[in-house]
Amino acid sequence: MNCLQAPVSKILTWSCVDGPGNRMVLFLQGCNFDCAMCHNPHTIGQCNDCGDCIPVCPTSALSMMGGKIHFDPEFCTNCDDCLNACPINANPMAQTHGVEDILALLHENRTFLSGITVSGGEATMHLAFIRALFTAIGDDEKLCHLTRFIDSNGHLGTAGWRSVMDVTDGVMVDIKAFDAKLHMRLTRRANARSIASARLLHEAGKLYELRYLMIPGHTDSDTEIDALIAFAKSLDSPVRIRLNGFRTHGVRDEAALWPALERETLVATAARLEQANLGPVSIPAL
Template identity: 50%
Template sequence: MARVYNNKTEKQAKVSRVLTFSCVDGPGNRLVLFLQGCNFDCITCHNPHTINHCNHCGDCVSACPSNALQKDALGKVIWNVAACTHCDQCIDICSHKSSPKITTMTVSDVMAEIQKNQFFLSGITISGGEATLQLPFIIELFREIKEDPQLAHLTCFIDSNGSLPISGWERVLPYLDGAMIDLKSWQEETHQWLVGRGNHRVFETIRFLNETNKLHEVRLLHIPNKSDLDSEVEQVGQYLKALSSSVQIRLNAFQHHGVVGQALQWSKCSREQMETFHDKLHLIVKRPMLTPDVYT
């Protein structure tokens, strides 16, 4: 149950992971909160255990070698973090694309974590899963950060698949410093196939955040011979070229890390393939674009 705080119910979130220091989830050094649950079902997802909320089937309980999982009297799977060795066997066995290692954090819990680390941080990023599925929590957290004289200098970022309607972005906008948005394919049908949903909302999100100067980064995932960002390079390039010059463009290469299912049979994107894609796109966009340092 949510705590009652200052005569109001405090917002809380289902959190799959807290990273106290990251330099790859937005500008500077950031505390990153990965929220559980996503409304996309990407074939290439490298964190598929963050997609669904646990249905308490119990399949992972007996798979745990450390007795860190138990069912309570109500049939809910309870995770004992003190006994957990983080071997991730529970995640490997879960056929529901979930994890039993989820914690519920209130805004106060997260504020305490930020306060502890504040002298090393440039900001906070809410990622996922799909962060914006828990928007009321994000709004309350960002508002508290901005209203706290000790923390107001920290920038508040969201890492999103772009599916939030504009009405949602409008609600968080007063507290938002920037967002990173994925553009996974150009054609609606390709997007539908790759992630299980169309890309209309993603284009709307990018347009809105670009117009309001909150679009920090657009990320393209290059999956050679599968996604259409390469075959539609002329249109993709013209689209990216029209964005504000302050928007960072990042090209990600499809790799196998964390991926399950059919995409494991797909070829990884090599450095050479990425360089070819980058060079074709660069001829049109004519500005720097980030590419990966490491290929596995």
């Protein structure tokens, strides 16, 4: 795979929850976190072509060709049995797409779109692809009005962000927890880079939204919300904040037993942030 290609788990040709306006969303395969609360755990791993998923496919949509897993979408019934069979949370249905493929899709849909968001997995694991894609969009006279956004866990370092800053219009950064030990427990990674990324992007005028997922008994404590408030206040200008509530849909293992967050808690926390003069604060629609 060269820098003009990336493994794509899914493409939405329109979405109104992945940044401003109506957006095409690319979900790239592979993540550098391993979050207990991940709603799409099959986007975490990178397929190693082991073949373990082939026998579970009821429609023979999967096969081995030249030592590589081959997926035939024509036979797929979207049963997801292969996702459950994969030992490394990869997705045999992920397809490699080139910059030219995505440009063609954007041309087909551009009349209805405000922009594109590259999400994941963790989008920034495919930084060279993002740079090539965003540059090509900016250089195309029929697409250059589209805004180019990244949805990220913020684990990318400073040099990485600087390499795409000039071709990126906005970034949504998800901070999974402010307490270092809690973040490590939930994601198996440290949070220092995520916090630094949010600050760096905000100072550069590129942080579109700071996102925080409230998980009952884990990230909904007063201490965590106070830390969120303190971080937002430490920024040199207001930041848009998005609060999300934990849901069990799609999550694995012990997290599937965690309770969902009650909407009242989400509403009350949003009000608390606004009383602290933060905002705008948004929560999902019912």
